[in-house]
Amino acid sequence: MVTAFLVGICLALGQHILYTRLHHRNEDDEDKKVRMVLYGRALAYFSKVAFGGCVILCYRQRIWRTFRERPLSVWSIDQLFLATEDPSLFVNWETLSKAPLAVAMALIIWLIPLATIIFSPGALSFGWYFEISSSNISVPSLNFSAESYKDWRKPVIMADGTKKKSLMFYNTTDAQAASEGWFDYYDKPSSDLTRISLMTAYSGTTSSLNRPDARFESCGGNYNCTFSTTFIGPGYKCEEMASGIGDSGRLVEFGAPFNTSMLVPEGRNVYYADIDIGEYARPQSDNLSSQGGVPLGPIPEELGVFKVEPLLWIGYSINSSERLPDNSPYAVNWTHRYDPRIFRCVHYETRYTVKWNYTEPFFATEVSHDFVAPVIDTNFTRNADGTVNFDDPGPAENFISPRTDVLLYKKISAYHAMGQSLRNFLRGKLELEAPIPGPSYARVYSDITQTRLVSNVSSTPLDNLPDLIQAFYADMVLSLFSAPQMLVVSEQWAEVNRTRYQSTFIYHPEKLWGCYAPVIFLTFIILLLGAWTIWQDGTTWSVGFSRIMVTTRNSTLDDISRGACLGNDPFPLELMHTRLQFGVLNEFSEIEYMAMEGLQGVGHCAFGVPSELSPIRKGVPYAGLKRRSERRAAFKEKVD
Template identity: 65%
Template structure:
């Protein structure tokens, strides 16, 4: 019994180990997959045999105890002997009432195959699972500092040695040979690539940046989904709302805004107005000669004196009833807003999430400092002088700090690519006295996602503009031959769907746990029964033969010796018990006298009136005992020596 139980545990554990090794693996050979599955089922069958064998052995011990303690019909005794073959045992009230424990043990014997052979292999399936991993990979990032040391005379190549890296700006020079005393290069205009990228990004109408087609494969290290975070420093617009509502112009006047809320509906006739070119870098800086060399080189040539502030106003139709002041011209309330955006050097933190063919980004900004820290000069009466800027110490010159100048020029070029979409206006006429008119756009902003389908700007335009500009910068990744495209090694969290074996350990042990539990309980019961009885029992033919040697049984079974079905019902309903046969109404005593015994009692099935209880430690005919080696052979008083 004990060996069978532990062999069952070994089989279950072996099945677990096999399935665990197969978990998330996918042998390419289909025949090998089938063999591995069959190995698991073979182990399940082995566990069924061993656990079932243990319970059967315990069951055999227990039914003999039941036969000794209860008077049962031959029908019930017959079914208890055939419990592992005949389900009719569970349909008879007598077995449930008088042999409850053996009946339950028999039920478990029948249920063990369901749990082991049928259910446990279901813990291993073949399907799709999500494979997760974290690794350090090289992903694209932006490095605008690379432009600080770019000399257009010296080509820069990518790691493959064939792709030429391109700058984001075009420059002019005072000396193409770079040999004349005091020569310098200075900014001319944005390069063609930044013009193309900004145009495609602005017109894509998608709420995300552009990217290269193989970005997921390159960034995720293969055909995976992945997430990772990059950080870089680049240009960014910091926008601040300054006015909300008609006549809210105080702060605008203090900051020297070129317009106020009176330009916007409902006071004015504009739904959008932008002044974005005050202090714009002039092109050309001076008259040019051959090879773009300036003819008149002054101290101001190429100098960045300011970075244009974005002054933007827009009006939102709230659909609420109009203000009483404007009810004669407007049918709904318009809320005017004015904000400014200052170009800053910005620390970006961007989280990329690639899922299938799609991706999205989560961007956070940390604005460091204005790219050019100057402002408008003022006349004596306090009116802003839009042609002059202070302080002069904030100017960025190509003659002094060249790396700073080149980086500032690139920042300026990227901002200039945005500003061309923002300048202009959108007009709107009051609907009263009518007829109703539509918005009339005079700005390329209507071609971007910053304007709704009705040609009116989106709500929270100042926030949307910051994100729009960030997406335009991230769109540089779609042009991998740019000089600012670099690589950074970061932790990448990858996932992918993979077809393989999937093992659910909980499901396997969920099948085996009740089997192990009940088998262990019955093992304890069986072992306790053996200890209490002092012997073991079996249900073999020889055991049945010796336990039915009773003249009473011979008498009631006359005419039924073929073992045929149907069996006489009178015999089947006879109630029997297993015990010590009494002769003359009294149990035989055994008396040790010198070298032998006068007699030994006989254990057999019989009617209750002719039997007494079997006692532990008492020698009975046919049972091994520790006394003298003699036994009654059941033939009168004759003694026979036995081994």
């Protein structure tokens, strides 16, 4: 009994351990998934066998105790013997009233399979699980310093055999890199960068471009995720210089190339950009060959030198939607008030902190800028009359030369190529025909209309244009991630917070132990009752044929059962209602009542009518096999 109880507990623990290991486990193999479920059900079945076996053993001890204490009809005795296969004892008043403990134990035997086999496997199910995890993995990043070490003569090969692409094309003074004092110098943005810039502008979205498998690669699998990356790259820092008609104080101070008179309503331009002052000249010299820009003759001293990074001077006018009063000098041509604004953008080396959010099938970025230092820290000097001399930047020691610091020069070239790609879209102007006499429409002389910086309704610049240009340029930089073959695309380690819904096993331990706890508790109580019954009786009991045979050796039973010895159904009702009890027969056979010398007389225990029985006493060796053998030998000797 104890072994069966402990085995049942071990099997229940085994089912719990199996389900715990399967909890939130994704299994795509359907055959293996079915096997795991069957393993759990097998454990539940065997635990039912163990607990049920323990209760049945205890039940057998109890019914024999009941048979000794109370006379019961043959019908009720039959029902108690057949309790594990015949539930009719639960509707028999005699068994309910005279053997309530045995009936309760029989009821538990019937209920154990319900708890173990039927309900306990329900603790393991399938469903969508929202998995939350965090992992330190390698994510895409940008490293513009990689351009510093790139030699176009020696291609960098990727794992798939393709070549890494640079952000710019170079010219050189010696294609073979053999002559003394040779150097490479910047030519223009590469075709790959131009393609990425165009796609960013033409996408019309408010986010950067990215590769199709970016979520899988960045999140380390089929997850949604968030993480942050930090890198150094180029960025434009924009600052408003004038707001409103006639606001020219800061424009004069910073040497602006135009003022608000160029803009609506005083001028014709709703957008005007002067962004090429100090631009890197192309070609750099008049004596360059068509083969890689090799100079034909002496090499100019300033060949390839970056003296200044062009400033972005941009003016635009915004329709305030407020109607002009009739006495306004601008009411002759305009119906609403336009507010002209001018701002300046400086190209900075910038520390980017990007928060990525991948949520299938979308992604979003939150970019913050930390402007470190100007890409080229020079300014134009002033003439004697205070005007700006755009032909004389300085100081000369801040020029970036390809002859001296080659690593810095190549990185600045990469920044310049990125800035030039943006400036190609900002260059030019938009004129606006006044609504009076009308009609009003925009004349387009700029590629800015191909970007998201212009309204789709009016083809005029959007409000808050300085911030929009900063964000647009940042998205152009981030769009480099869409081309992993770009040299500047690298990797860095980041803490990635990942989530995903997946179809998994879901284990509810409270359901499993909600089934097993009552079974274990009741089985333990019954085990104690069974042990107590064995201690009371001083022996154990069984319901095998041999036990039934020896406990029904009673002449009275022979007399009342004549004509009903086939074990057939239907059984005589008169006999079924006869009340019997288990005890010591008061009449002994010859062998059983003769007391020999040195031997004690032993009674016979059997079923019979209550009037012919005496109570069974603990410790008396009723019909023990050893004593019976001794008694027969002594009797034979006496007779001889």
